[in-house]
Amino acid sequence: MSDRMLTMAEAIREAMSIAFDERPEVFLLGEDVGIYGGAFGVSGDMYHRYGAERVLDTPIAELGIVGAAVGAALSGMRPIVEIQFSDFTAQAMDQIANQAAKIHFMLGGALHVPMVLRTPQGSGTGAAAQHSQNLEPWFASVPGLKVVVPSNPADAKGLLLSSIDDPNPVIFLEHKLLYKIPGREPVPEGSERIPLGVSKVVREGKDLTIVATGIMVNKAWEVCEKLSTEGISITLIDPRTISPLDMQPVYESVDKTGRLLVVQEGPAQAGFINEVIAQMAGSASFGSLIAPIMRLAGMNIPIPYAPQLEKAAVPQIEDIEIAAREIVKNWR
Amino acid sequence: MSFKYPVVMPKMSMTMETGELINFHVKVGDHVKSGDILFEVMTDKIDMEVDAPADGVIESLVAEPGAIIEIGKPVLIMLTETEVMAFDFGSEEGETSQIIEKKSVEPVEVKIAQPTPAIVLNEKVKAVPKARTEAMARGIDIRTIAPSGPDNTITMHDLGNAQVDPVISARQKANRALVANAIENSRSIAQASFSRKVNSEFDIAMLIKAWAKTLRSRPDLAIHTDIGVALIIKSKYGSALPVFKDPDQISHDDLTSLIARTSESAIDGKVPLAMLTGATTTIFDLRAYSMNSATPLLFPNQITSLTIGDIGDLEKNISLTIDLNFCDFYDGAMLLDALIASLTK
Numbered sequence: 001m002s003d004r005m006l007t008m009a010e011a012i013r014e015a016m017s018i019a020f021d022e023r024p025e026v027f028l029l030g031e032d033v034g035i036y037g038g039a040f041g042v043s044g045d046m047y048h049r050y051g052a053e054r055v056l057d058t059p060i061a062e063l064g065i066v067g068a069a070v071g072a073a074l075s076g077m078r079p080i081v082e083i084q085f086s087d088f089t090a091q092a093m094d095q096i097a098n099q100a101a102k103i104h105f106m107l108g109g110a111l112h113v114p115m116v117l118r119t120p121q122g123s124g125t126g127a128a129a130q131h132s133q134n135l136e137p138w139f140a141s142v143p144g145l146k147v148v149v150p151s152n153p154a155d156a157k158g159l160l161l162s163s164i165d166d167p168n169p170v171i172f173l174e175h176k177l178l179y180k181i182p183g184r185e186p187v188p189e190g191s192e193r194i195p196l197g198v199s200k201v202v203r204e205g206k207d208l209t210i211v212a213t214g215i216m217v218n219k220a221w222e223v224c225e226k227l228s229t230e231g232i233s234i235t236l237i238d239p240r241t242i243s244p245l246d247m248q249p250v251y252e253s254v255d256k257t258g259r260l261l262v263v264q265e266g267p268a269q270a271g272f273i274n275e276v277i278a279q280m281a282g283s284a285s286f287g288s289l290i291a292p293i294m295r296l297a298g299m300n301i302p303i304p305y306a307p308q309l310e311k312a313a314v315p316q317i318e319d320i321e322i323a324a325r326e327i328v329k330n331w332r
Numbered sequence: 333m334s335f336k337y338p339v340v341m342p343k344m345s346m347t348m349e350t351g352e353l354i355n356f357h358v359k360v361g362d363h364v365k366s367g368d369i370l371f372e373v374m375t376d377k378i379d380m381e382v383d384a385p386a387d388g389v390i391e392s393l394v395a396e397p398g399a400i401i402e403i404g405k406p407v408l409i410m411l412t413e414t415e416v417m418a419f420d421f422g423s424e425e426g427e428t429s430q431i432i433e434k435k436s437v438e439p440v441e442v443k444i445a446q447p448t449p450a451i452v453l454n455e456k457v458k459a460v461p462k463a464r465t466e467a468m469a470r471g472i473d474i475r476t477i478a479p480s481g482p483d484n485t486i487t488m489h490d491l492g493n494a495q496v497d498p499v500i501s502a503r504q505k506a507n508r509a510l511v512a513n514a515i516e517n518s519r520s521i522a523q524a525s526f527s528r529k530v531n532s533e534f535d536i537a538m539l540i541k542a543w544a545k546t547l548r549s550r551p552d553l554a555i556h557t558d559i560g561v562a563l564i565i566k567s568k569y570g571s572a573l574p575v576f577k578d579p580d581q582i583s584h585d586d587l588t589s590l591i592a593r594t595s596e597s598a599i600d601g602k603v604p605l606a607m608l609t610g611a612t613t614t615i616f617d618l619r620a621y622s623m624n625s626a627t628p629l630l631f632p633n634q635i636t637s638l639t640i641g642d643i644g645d646l647e648k649n650i651s652l653t654i655d656l657n658f659c660d661f662y663d664g665a666m667l668l669d670a671l672i673a674s675l676t677k
Contacts, residue, residue, distance in 0.1 A: 258460075258462055258488070286461050287461050287462060287464075287465040288461070288462055289460055289461045289462055290460045290461075290462045290463070290487065290488045291460060291487075292460070330481065330482055331460065331481060331482075331487055331488075332487055332488060332489040
């Protein structure tokens with residue numbers, strides 16, 4: 001057992017390096033991923049270790065970057081694209097949603113697109129509305145894309161390796177605020193994969209089930225710790241892959257706890273987490289609910305620039321704590 | 333002991349929803365025998381005479397000739413002493429109770445209580461999903477529970493203090509008394525029991541069919557011309573004994589789906605009227621309870637009774653009780669042997 005504590009940026013770099021070593025057809029392209037080491041320092045020294053042919057600095061042209069990656073994937077390569085901010089994927093959406101996601105189906109399965117698109121998302125950096133969005137539902141609503149949202153370094157490493165192995169396009173959404181933070185658990189050495197489409201039960205409790213994605217898993221964890229001292233025990237579930245979504249652990253947990261709180265960073269309206277609620281409401285576990293399902297999500301507004309307002313626009317630890325305490329207290 | 337029994341508008345075709353009452357063949361106070369014609373009904377497809385399901389006395393006529401009546405709604409009430417069970421027959425609860433209140437004949441002893449719920453019922457209540465399923469399972473009328481949750485919603489906590497629905501508990505009590513009374517009556521009959529282990533896989537429909545066939549192969553033992561197999565199943569109001577008539581004459585699939593449908597509606601306290609009489613033998617399947625045997629007792633007017641238990645893996649235990657007034661010891665042994673032979677074939 002390894003006890004290495006890595007940051008998520010280090011864990012992702014390690015996963016990419018392992019994939020580079022395992023397969024010559026893997027390469028990385030994006031804006032400033034080479035000499036500069038990536039806008040958030042994720043690719044780091046990879047340019048120096050693998051050379052300009054495998055770590056490609058591209059022009060500022062997202063549609064062209066993803067288009068090049070789709071073409072390369074169709075001709076036998078396994079590209080990893082980094083889009084500097086997930087907000088910029090809007091520029092590349094035709095290649096992502098209309099080409100990468102559909103080619104395999106429209107050509108009767110003759111070709112596939114083994115491409116991974118990594119991109120940082122989320123608020124909390126004071127970068128304002130065009131650099132702070134959480135766009136999980138954009139991608140999760142496109143059939144043909146797999147969507148991964150890691151919440152910690154160890155998961156990020158194992159899930160990224162599986163994403164690179166996958167013959168289909170995978171959107172890998174990394175939260176900026178997690179890049180520099182070491183995880184709670186060590187990152188294993190070696191090249192062990194974490195399968196896509198398997199939710200993780202982060203901790204188990206009997207009073208409440210919280211389903212959260214990405215950075216919200218970390219915030220919810222703090223709440224679980226705090227409330228456990230008050231005698232409230234919480235099951236925390238991290239879907240990790242939001243498409244395909246594995247609901248089984250959620251059903252099993254709600255059968256025990258009877259209460260469900262879902263938390264996401266993105267706006268509440270038509271957000272990904274609503275899918276969790278919809279599937280729960282239509283499942284056999286609906287009859288186990290002893291409380292209304294509670295949702296915490298971002299406000300339906302563009303992320304504000306002012307730090308206090310930015311903070312107020314998305315769920316914070318205190319919000320989750322209040323919601324969790326309320327649902328347990330009010331519904332017995 | 334006597335029991336009030338509503339005779340309802342029968343469902344005579346798949347599409348039938350209502351029927352017109354043409355006329356009565358009986359009046360209040362008449363003594364009727366099982367099979368006597370009680371009234372005639374008409375639908376757009378068929379006219380039919382409705383028979384008395386059991387011996388008894390006409391207590392009241394509920395509907396007027398010429399009236400259009402929904403299926404399952406009572407047409408008349410009779411008092412009976414036979415093994416007819418205390419069930420709803422598709423009618424809505426309150427309505428039946430009201431009609432039963434209409435006294436028009438000197439009552440024989442009536443065992444069913446008419447309890448009134450303690451509080452005024454809310455027709456529309458808000459409750460968390462688990463409280464609804466729990467209340468149903470525990471026989472609690474959720475409308476009787478005082479809500480304490482947000483927005484006047486019934487929570488699991490509220491359910492914790494709730495009492496069992498008095499209507500249901502009274503029905504269960506009456507039903508238990510009926511079954512006990514029936515068994516009590518037949519206890520003095522000279523009887524003998526046999527049992528044997530059997531190593532074979534078969535479902536309840538196969539067992540019912542095989543048992544009917546076995547009985548039919550021994551006309552010398554029959555005291556009835558038709559075969560009706562009563563199956564003891566669980567219901568909201570206690571044990572229900574729906575009767576499957578001549579089950580060896582219908583296909584396994586049809587019988588399986590009939591058993592499933594009957595069991596499902598029995599859970600809700602509803603057993604079709606036509607299935608409450610005509611039993612000539614009774615089966616109690618203990619496999620669902622992981623029991624390997626129970627004492628099979630004879631019901632009145634039946635000369636055999638069968639229980640089947642689970643011993644483990646494929647092994648089962650079948651026990652047969654016979655009425656020695658009609659069968660000899662070796663007849664019983666041969667019947668059980670023949671049944672097992674047809675199940676292991």
